[in-house]
Amino acid sequence: MKKMSELVKKYYYCRICKKNHSIKFPVNFAENQKRYPFVYFSIHKYTGNSDENYDKKGSDIITTLYIDKNLTIRDVDVAWEDSSTNIISEYDTQKLVGFLIDHINELQDAYDSLMGKYTKLVEGLEEKDKRQKI
Ligand SMILES: [Zn+2]
DSSP states (O other), X not given: OOOTTOEEEEEEEETTTTEEEEEEEETTTTTTXXXXXXXXXXXXXXXXXXXXXXXXXXXXXXXXXXXXXXXXXXXXXXXXXXXXXXXXXXXXXXXXXXXXXXXXXXXHHHHXXXXXXXXXXXXXXXXXXXXXXX
């Protein structure tokens, strides 16, 4: 079975920056979606590589990715972030929130596991310390 925390790096072409960007997905990200391709939103900063939009360097670009079952990016849509328009539908917002919650849970698990290891390590060191003093 594939681990939840495993990430897959994918590339997509951004017509605003005129270059490829990379994005990472959990390996099982495409599983159990209601429809394919499914929509995923991401935001990246404009890098200012193309002269025509140089004044917008550092501005947010909303990236809409259409991802299929195999985690292949089928289509990409990029748009300047404009907070006056509500471009993200409620449905997709819920999906995004769901993804973030899953992610938070994974991080929590990783944290608990690390904390457990750390506690054991500290206990082990204290034990060693005591023995050395005797
Ligand atoms: Zn870009």
